[in-house]
Amino acid sequence: MADDGEDIGEYLDWTTARHLNIEPKRVNIDFPTWVVNDLDNEARRLGVTRQSLVKLWIAERLEIGRHAK
Numbered sequence: 001m002a003d004d005g006e007d008i009g010e011y012l013d014w015t016t017a018r019h020l021n022i023e024p025k026r027v028n029i030d031f032p033t034w035v036v037n038d039l040d041n042e043a044r045r046l047g048v049t050r051q052s053l054v055k056l057w058i059a060e061r062l063e064i065g066r067h068a069k
Helices: 033-046 050-068
Strands: none
Touching: 033 050
């Protein structure tokens, strides 16, 4: 059902639903200067922080990978 892309919302009790493993965990990543500069330019263009942009892009890529399996 859910694996087929169907909405299973009617089968869930949203009053008790919770996300698992959403506690933030700090990581440090070293990037070359040109990558940081490009990230900053793109973040500025979109009106978001560098950190927000990196989180968004990584989450998007992981989601694509999750669906490819």
